[in-house]
Each structure stands twice: as structure tokens, then as C-alpha cells.
Amino acid sequence: xxxxxxxxxxxxxxxxxxxxxxxxxxxxxxxxxxxxxxxxxxxxxxxxxxxxxxxxxxxxxxxxxxxxxxxxxxxxxxxxxxxxxxxxxxxxxxxxxxxxxxxxxxxxxxxxxxxxxxxxxxxxxxxxxxxxxxxxxxxxxxxxxxxxxxxxxxxxxxxxxxxxxxxxxxxxxxxxxxxxxxxxxxxxxxxxxxxxxxxxxxxxxxxxxxxxxxxxxxxxxxxxxxxxxxxxxxxxxxxxxxxxxxxxxxxxxxxxxxxxxxxxxxxxxxxxxxxxxxxxxxxxxxxxxxxxxxxxxxxxxxxxxxxxxxxxxxxxxxxxxxxxxxxxxxxxxxxxxxxxxxxxxxxxxxxxxxxxxxxxxxxxxxxxxxxxxxxxxxxxxxxxxxxxxxxxxxxxxxxxxxxxx
Numbered sequence: 475x476x477x478x479x480x481x482x483x484x485x486x487x488x489x490x491x492x493x494x495x496x497x498x499x500x501x502x503x504x505x506x507x508x509x510x511x512x513x514x515x516x517x518x519x520x521x522x523x524x525x526x527x528x529x530x531x532x533x534x535x536x537x538x539x540x541x542x543x544x545x546x547x548x549x550x551x552x553x554x555x556x557x558x559x560x561x562x563x564x565x566x567x568x569x570x571x572x573x574x575x576x577x578x579x580x581x582x583x584x585x586x587x588x589x590x591x592x593x594x595x596x597x598x599x600x601x602x603x604x605x606x607x608x609x610x611x612x613x614x615x616x617x618x619x620x621x622x623x624x625x626x627x628x629x630x631x632x633x634x635x636x637x638x639x640x641x642x643x644x645x646x647x648x649x650x651x652x653x654x655x656x657x658x659x660x661x662x663x664x665x666x667x668x669x670x671x672x673x674x675x676x677x678x679x680x681x682x683x684x685x686x687x688x689x690x691x692x693x694x695x696x697x698x699x700x701x702x703x704x705x706x707x708x709x710x711x712x713x714x715x716x717x718x719x720x721x722x723x724x725x726x727x728x729x730x731x732x733x734x735x736x737x738x739x740x741x742x743x744x745x746x747x748x749x750x751x752x753x754x755x756x757x758x759x760x761x762x763x764x765x766x767x768x769x770x771x772x773x774x775x776x777x778x779x780x781x782x783x784x785x786x787x788x789x790x791x792x793x794x795x796x797x798x799x800x801x802x803x804x805x806x807x808x809x810x811x812x813x814x815x816x817x818x819x820x821x822x823x824x825x826x827x828x829x830x831x832x833x834x835x836x837x838x839x840x841x842x843x844x845x846x847x848x849x850x851x852x853x854x855x856x857x858x859x860x861x862x863x864x865x866x867x868x869x870x871x872x873x874x875x876x877x878x879x
């Protein structure tokens with residue numbers, strides 16, 4: 475483990491000595507009084523020795539606590555016998571020092587849990603006022619919903635004096651882990667994240683929380699990590715959409731969703747399933763597919779529509795998937811919505827650009843982003859305790875257009 479800077483260790487030692495002296499001077503009059511009164515003299519002597527031992531242990535613990543603090547570049551330079559500039563270059567992976575020296579310094583830093591704050595260093599050398607930075611991880615920057623969430627985060631953050639640093643995981647677990655590490659090393663105020671589709675291990679999120687970094691989930695939440703989250707009412711959004719299709723005459727409804735390790739997919743599937751059950755309809759397992767993008771929808775939908783026993787409606791987990799179903803059905807000669815009804819889940823710009831315009835569930839991504847930023851900044855500034863788990867739900871709204879009856 476690292477050690478305290480010399481001045482702080484010295485302060486701890488002085489504090490313990492001061493407390494010890496105070497105790498001695500407080501107990502001397504009592505000791506003399508006991509001797510004069512001849513009452514239980516030996517008992518008071520033993521108690522006096524016991525108290526001295528307690529304060530010696532207390533002083534030792536103060537020094538030990540100091541030894542657990544994070545070291546600085548100056549400490550590393552002193553311990554390895556190099557300059558601070560050499561340590562800085564090694565940690566920046568500079569080519570100006572030898573590979574052996576670089577690896578030696580980097581290894582020592584890792585072993586002592588030291589991560590340089592390069593963002594803070596850059597801001598210190600900047601003449602403008604340092605910024606308070608929030609890290610945001612989005613699965614895909616091309617996705618309308620994630621961009622609307624980001625817009626909400628940025629608006630709320632800017633209004634309260636914060637800036638946003640954005641990174642894309644591109645639906646990859648390994649990239650998500652690397653981004654979390656980068657944000658941690660650069661000492662962001664906190665992180666707002668929607669997890670990648672293939673994320674099934676959560677150690678990188680746990681590490682952030684263990685190191686005191688506020689973490690907020692949005693949309694794709696992680697139930698394996700106990701921290702605050704903001705979601706839309708996925709279950710009720712799906713239930714309402716499927717109920718609408720049933721009420722307009724649909725009886726055989728297919729479901730296209732994301733992998734079931736994601737809570738949003740589970741919740742939307744449950745809403746779909748419960749709507750069927752409530753209206754006395756039977757779910758066909760062959761029509762429940764893991765399919766959450768347009769290309770996949772265009773690839774698998776023909777096989778479903780080509781048979782005699784085919785669905786008369788589709789509920790899709792997002793608008794892109796629904797649009798893939800729409801254009802496939804039209805290419806195959808089906809009339810939408812007379813023969814095939816289709817409903818998506820997003821209400822992005824594409825929902826209004828297709829023909830006919832798409833019936834969909836509006837997610838209100840801007841509101842989700844504002845709520846997530848509000849929780850994070852509250853935890854950073856202390857108005858919301860960091861150990862308090864906030865669970866906020868943003869209501870959805872069914873937007874009926876031309877793809878349903």
C-alpha cells in the first residue's frame with residue numbers, strides 16, 4: 475500500500491502525541507488525589523496504565539490509517555529514485571524514456587493503486603475556471619433514443635455548471651470496461667451509463683462504487699449492482715401498445731425483442747405477454763424472436779409471413795425494428811395496417827418519416843436524461859446521500875399513427 479505524504483504523517487504523529495499528553499495531564503491530579511485518599515490506589519494505577527495503552531494503540535492506528543492513503547507522483551519518484559517528470563512521462567506512456575523504466579514505474583503505480591488525473595492536470599494548466607465533468611456512456615451514438623437522453627443530461631448538467639464527457643461502448647463489454655477505467659483515471663465527478671447488450675459481468679461497475687464514484691444507470695439498468703437508475707415504464711408501455719392492437723381487431727401478435735439478459739427486454743415482453751393473457755389470447759412461441767434492429771427484422775420476417783398461419787400484428791422493441799417489419803411486409807404485398815398492424819417503441823424522427831407513419835410508444839428520452847443528471851449532481855453535491863438508491867420511472871405515451879388500425 476502507499477503512504478501518506480510526509481507532512482500528513484507528521485501531523486498524525488503530532489496529533490497522537492498531543493492527545494497522549496493531554497490524557498497524562500488530566501489523569502495526574504486524579505492520581506494524586508487517589509493517593510492522598512488511600513482509596514483503591516492499586517486499582518487506579520492499573521486503570522491509568524490501561525488508558526495509556528489505549529492511547530498508544532490509538533496513535534498507532536492513526537499512523538496506519540495514514541499508510542493506506544493514495545500516494546502521489548512525488549512519492550513514486552522518491553521511492554524509485556527518479557524525477558517527478560520521469561514518473562509523469564512513464565504514466566503517459568511517453569517514448570522519451572526506456573521501456574524498462576516505463577514498465578517499472580507503471581507496475582509500481584498499479585501496485586499502489588495510483589492513477590494519474592491527466593484531465594485535472596490539463597485543467598490546472600488552463601487559465602479558465604476548472605470544469606466539473608460528468609462521464610456518460612452510450613451503447614450507440616447513432617440511436618435516436620440514446621441521443622435524446624444525452625441531450626437531457628447535457629441540458630441539466632450545463633444549467634448546474636457541469637460539462638459532459640461522452641464515450642460509446644458500441645454494444646461491447648470490453649470497451650465498456652475500458653471506458654469506465656478511463657473515466658475513473660481522469661477523475662470525473664460521476665458516471666451515467668446504459669450497459670452494452672453483451673454485458674453479463676459487473677465488476678467494473680462495482681469497482682467504481684467501491685472507489686466512491688457516483689454511478690447512475692439509465693434505460694438498460696444493471697440489477698446486479700445496487701445503485702440509482704432512471705427508466706421508462708417499459709412494462710406499461712408495452713401493455714398499452716399491445717392492448718391497443720387487440721382493441722382494434724388484432725388476434726395473433728408477434729413480439730420482436732432484445733436479449734433477455736436486459737431488463738428492458740424482460741419488462742416489454744412481460745407487458746406484451748400479460749396483455750395477451752388479459753384478453754384471452756394465446757402466445758405463439760414461434761413468433762417471439764430476439765430481433766432488435768432493422769436488418770435482422772428484414773431477414774427473419776419473410777419466413778414468418780410466408781406461412782398460412784401468420785401474425786396479423788407485430789410489436790417491436792424499438793422503431794428501427796418496427797420499420798424493418800413495415801417495409802418487409804409492404805415488399806411482400808401486405809397492406810399496412812389493414813392486413814398487418816405494426817407498433818414500435820421510441821418515437822424518433824424515423825417514425826414520422828416512414829410510409830405510413832409508425833404507431834409507437836414514446837420514451838421521452840430527454841426527461842430520462844434530465845432525471846439521471848439530477849440524481850448524479852445531487853449525489854456529487856451532497857443533497858442526495860451517495861448510499862441512497864434512487865429509482866425513478868418516466869411515464870411512456872402511446873402515439874397512434876398509420877401502422878395500426
